[in-house]
Amino acid sequence: GPVLSSFHRLADPRSAASSLSCFFPLLRVAAPRLLWESLWNTRVRGLAPRTVPASSRGWDRRALLAADRGGVPRKQRGGRLARHLQKEAQAQHNNSEFTEEQKKTIGKIATCLELRSAALQSTQSQEEFKLEDLKKLEPILKNILTYNKEFPFDVQPVPLRRILAPGEEENLEIEDDEDEGGAGAGAPDSFPARVPGTLLPRLPSEPGMTLLTIRIEKIGLKDAGQCIDPYITVSVKDLNGIDLTPVQDTPVASRKEDTYVHFNVDIELQKHVEKLTKGAAIFFEFKHYKPKKRFTSTKCFAFMEMDEIRPGPIVIELYKKPTDFKRKKLQLLTKKPLYLHLHQTLHKE
Numbered sequence: 347g348p349v350l351s352s353f354h355r356l357a358d359p360r361s362a363a364s365s366l367s368c369f370f371p372l373l374r375v376a377a378p379r380l381l382w383e384s385l386w387n388t389r390v391r392g393l394a395p396r397t398v399p400a401s402s403r404g405w406d407r408r409a410l411l412a413a414d415r416g417g418v419p420r421k422q423r424g425g426r427l428a429r430h431l432q433k434e435a436q437a438q439h440n441n442s443e444f445t446e447e448q449k450k451t452i453g454k455i456a457t458c459l460e461l462r463s464a465a466l467q468s469t470q471s472q473e474e475f476k477l478e479d480l481k482k483l484e485p486i487l488k489n490i491l492t493y494n495k496e497f498p499f500d501v502q503p504v505p506l507r508r509i510l511a512p513g514e515e516e517n518l519e520i521e522d523d524e525d526e527g528g529a530g531a532g533a534p535d536s537f538p539a540r541v542p543g544t545l546l547p548r549l550p551s552e553p554g555m556t557l558l559t560i561r562i563e564k565i566g567l568k569d570a571g572q573c574i575d576p577y578i579t580v581s582v583k584d585l586n587g588i589d590l591t592p593v594q595d596t597p598v599a600s601r602k603e604d605t606y607v608h609f610n611v612d613i614e615l616q617k618h619v620e621k622l623t624k625g626a627a628i629f630f631e632f633k634h635y636k637p638k639k640r641f642t643s644t645k646c647f648a649f650m651e652m653d654e655i656r657p658g659p660i661v662i663e664l665y666k667k668p669t670d671f672k673r674k675k676l677q678l679l680t681k682k683p684l685y686l687h688l689h690q691t692l693h694k695e
């Protein structure tokens with residue numbers, strides 16, 4: 347039926363441009379009306395060209411395709427849908443619709459959507475999240491209110507992230523601290539307060555392929571002791587700032603002393619090193635909670651490029667926020683000898 351045909355359209359990387367629209371028919375029949383009507387009103391109608399009547403309530407495939415083509419970079423659509431799915435599940439007006447366990451399941455489905463989106467973007471012939479895997483989500487989506495079995499994939503729920511409206515980023519308060527001035531262009535620097543910790547397990551080994559474990563040991567900051575609930579968000583981006591792997595958050599730092607925040611936590615890169623695109627980089631965003639402003643802020647960031655992947659310890663420089671995933675306008679956080687300390691381990695069969 348239409349559900350299976352939606353899945354089949356995601357089998358071919360050339361169909362990536364239609365991935366967002368293909369999922370809406372599936373999602374609409376899969377969960378409470380309030381959730382999916384909200385997705386329709388806030389995301390699809392908002393993206394549709396003016397030629398599509400805003401009052402249309404029908405699930406018009408042409409309107410969906412038109413919306414899919416408007417205003418959103420192709421490679422971001424699968425990930426955006428995943429985030430909107432999680433955002434709507436957590437929204438205040440849906441609190442009576444979903445239990446915490448159901449919200450967690452929806453978050454895991456969102457993770458799978460991001461994995462499939464990354465597979466569609468990959469130029470490798472061997473996809474890491476296949477169409478057959480995607481099909482296993484169908485019965486879960488169709489029975490989200492009664493589903494009580496073990497989730498078929500070992501994934502963590504996509505963390506809830508704040509999505510800023512156009513112009514809202516400009517209204518965020520910029521801190522006066524000389525080491526935290528804004529620079530560059532990239533991600534917004536504030537997110538809702540939440541409990542971090544979304545680390546993923548190591549991928550299965552493949553003959554001739556290399557896996558990377560990065561131990562985040564510590565980060566040097568002049569005001570390390572003042573940081574509340576600090577953690578680091580790790581992502582892998584291409585030259586255009588597009589995610590190549592699922593984003594991971596470390597748990598809150600284990601301890602703080604002098605000018606260091608200690609983590610001592612392992613990050614498993616969710617892609618074989620040989621499969622990373624040319625020019626890719628691994629980003630580390632240091633975040634901490636601000637009680638007065640009641641949000642979690644990005645204090646600084648660092649990144650490691652592909653030619654820096656080698657076994658052993660490495661220290662990398664810290665840059666001023668906002669995170670510049672395209673690496674075009676970088677400004678050092680401080681002139682002091684304060685860095686992010688990492689240790690790399692390569693695994694190869």
